[in-house]
Amino acid sequence: MKVWYTDEIVDATPVISSRVRLARNIKKYPFLVVISPEQSKLLVEEVETALGSHFTPISLAGKNDIEKRGMLERHIVSPEFLKINKPKGLMLQSDERICVMVNEEDHIRIQTISPGDGIDTAWDTANKVDDLLEESIQYAFDKDYGYLTSCPTNAGTGLRASFMVHLPMTERTGNIRGLLPAVSKFGMTLRGIYGEGTEPLGHIYQVSNQVTLGKSEEDIVNGLKTITSQIIDNENKLREKAMSSIRLEMEDQFFRAYGTLTHARKLSGKEAMELLSAVRLGYLTQTLNVPKPGKTLYEIMMSIQPGSLQSAAGRELDENERDVFRASYLRGMFKK
Amino acid sequence: MLCEKCMKRQAVVHMQQIINGQVTEMHLCTECASQSDSPLSFEQFLQGLLDVFGGVPENLSSQKPAAKFRCPVCGLSYENFKRTGRVGCAECYQTFRREMDPILKNIQGGNRHEGKFPHKAGNGMLSRRKIDKLKLELSKAVEEEEYENAARLRDQIRELEANLS
Numbered sequence: 277m278k279v280w281y282t283d284e285i286v287d288a289t290p291v292i293s294s295r296v297r298l299a300r301n302i303k304k305y306p307f308l309v310v311i312s313p314e315q316s317k318l319l320v321e322e323v324e325t326a327l328g329s330h331f332t333p334i335s336l337a338g339k340n341d342i343e344k345r346g347m348l349e350r351h352i353v354s355p356e357f358l359k360i361n362k363p364k365g366l367m368l369q370s371d372e373r374i375c376v377m378v379n380e381e382d383h384i385r386i387q388t389i390s391p392g393d394g395i396d397t398a399w400d401t402a403n404k405v406d407d408l409l410e411e412s413i414q415y416a417f418d419k420d421y422g423y424l425t426s427c428p429t430n431a432g433t434g435l436r437a438s439f440m441v442h443l444p445m446t447e448r449t450g451n452i453r454g455l456l457p458a459v460s461k462f463g464m465t466l467r468g469i470y471g472e473g474t475e476p477l478g479h480i481y482q483v484s485n486q487v488t489l490g491k492s493e494e495d496i497v498n499g500l501k502t503i504t505s506q507i508i509d510n511e512n513k514l515r516e517k518a519m520s521s522i523r524l525e526m527e528d529q530f531f532r533a534y535g536t537l538t539h540a541r542k543l544s545g546k547e548a549m550e551l552l553s554a555v556r557l558g559y560l561t562q563t564l565n566v567p568k569p570g571k572t573l574y575e576i577m578m579s580i581q582p583g584s585l586q587s588a589a590g591r592e593l594d595e596n597e598r599d600v601f602r603a604s605y606l607r608g609m610f611k612k
Numbered sequence: 613m614l615c616e617k618c619m620k621r622q623a624v625v626h627m628q629q630i631i632n633g634q635v636t637e638m639h640l641c642t643e644c645a646s647q648s649d650s651p652l653s654f655e656q657f658l659q660g661l662l663d664v665f666g667g668v669p670e671n672l673s674s675q676k677p678a679a680k681f682r683c684p685v686c687g688l689s690y691e692n693f694k695r696t697g698r699v700g701c702a703e704c705y706q707t708f709r710r711e712m713d714p715i716l717k718n719i720q721g722g723n724r725h726e727g728k729f730p731h732k733a734g735n736g737m738l739s740r741r742k743i744d745k746l747k748l749e750l751s752k753a754v755e756e757e758e759y760e761n762a763a764r765l766r767d768q769i770r771e772l773e774a775n776l777s
Contacts, residue, residue, distance in 0.1 A: 296624025303702055306685075306701040307702075309688065309692075309699075309700050310686045310701060313675075317682075384646070413729075416701075418701035419725070419729075419736070420725060420735060422727060424699075424705050426699060427698050427699075428712055428715065429717065431720075431725075432725050432726075433725070433728065468624060475622060476624070487721040488720065489722060489725060490720055490726055491721045492728075493727045493728055495726075500641065548725065
């Protein structure tokens with residue numbers, strides 16, 4: 277399959293992608309806070325063997341900080357994973373839809389991503405990888421607490437299911453403020469693009485479950501779907517309303533954003549994300565009738581983050597250089 | 613929305629605290645939220661819960677000092693768990709069960725796993741689930757005074773429980 281973010285479906289609706297993470301630990305090894313470097317090595321080997329030829333192990337040792345940051349920006353690894361300085365492993369499939377982190381906060385973190393509204397596929401895939409691992413690994417499991425995790429807040433299913441959603445109208449109208457308390461009542465949470473504690477860039481948010489114990493995986497996924505579909509319905513209504521009441525102003529914004537992206541000489545990450553968000557909305561409403569860039573907008577959004585940008589430049593860039601390089605990259609993207 | 617603390621940066625961490633029915637909200641930026649005196653770090657949040665719901669009862673800790681609160685398998689102390697919010701091994705869930713159970717009930721949807729289980733845990737898990745289901749049916753039958761049905765359910769439960777042990 278093609279790499280998830282190159283699928284045009286990521287730009288087709290407010291739902292960019294669907295993600296599932298399963299946290300698992302192996303019974304015989306101590307958890308992260310206690311595990312020794314020697315045990316960590318054995319752990320990595322054991323998981324690599326269990327996954328066999330289905331995955332390619334990626335060596336982190338050969339990667340510099342820029343490349344690692346790029347992997348973070350492409351949602352391959354978590355910020356926590358990069359911080360851990362014990363032997364760790366990373367297994368990835370070439371379409372970047374499945375990745376397994378070994379010795380993250382938990383021994384095993386299975387992560388699956390599907391473009392657009394593909395949460396069922398993501399869950400199904402993660403479930404299969406879990407079954408494959410279980411064939412040769414004995415998980416830490418308790419009949420009451422389910423899969424045991426390093427942090428008790430993940431125990432039970434060890435499942436975090438999430439949708440990445442683009443909510444420009446919900447944010448602009450201030451509706452977003454009421455959303456967080458509302459979703460938290462249902463055991464869900466809303467956060468920025470790169471997870472916990474990150475700022476929402478380009479009006480992109482992650483909706484995910486918080487509760488992992490006392491509910492089945494299916495119930496968690498279905499609950500998330502229900503909540504997200506309401507968030508999306510609301511976003512769609514706000515957009516339709518704006519497109520009928522202030523159409524000209526909306527169009528003006530889309531074309532101005534496009535104009536800036538195609539001509540600016542310096543763009544900060546924040547500004548570029550705002551402009552790309554406006555252009556995404558312009559295409560979505562079919563009012564921005566200019567040719568689409570050669571890549572999906574979400575791929576472009578990831579490509580202009582500091583790590584990916586410096587990887588593309590092939591060297592370290594200071595903030596000023598990055599803004600110049602970013603503007604030039606974006607001009608190239610939209611002129612093709 | 614601006615951060616309530618520094619009033620400079622955008623607030624991205626939003627927290628609702630309910631104490632004795634009194635709801636307080638806080639909206640902070642990442643920097644302020646991560647500062648140590650903020651009540652928002654996960655560790656402190658969990659620590660607070662441990663103090664409120666579990667904690668080490670004083671009479672108990674005086675009878676059996678700290679040793680009781682160290683995991684016999686990995687050696688992690690209760691204090692350490694409380695500070696970091698992370699357990700050291702699978703056995704810690706047994707060691708700190710009494711402290712952890714009410715917290716899990718509070719922060720999670722419940723304190724009993726309802727989801728997938730390893731095939732190796734096998735039939736035992738299936739029977740347990742079935743017993744749970746039958747017990748619910750039993751209390752409903754008793755409530756509705758369907759005593760014949762209740763007796764049948766009771767026998768089924770007994771049989772399953774006998775097989776389990």
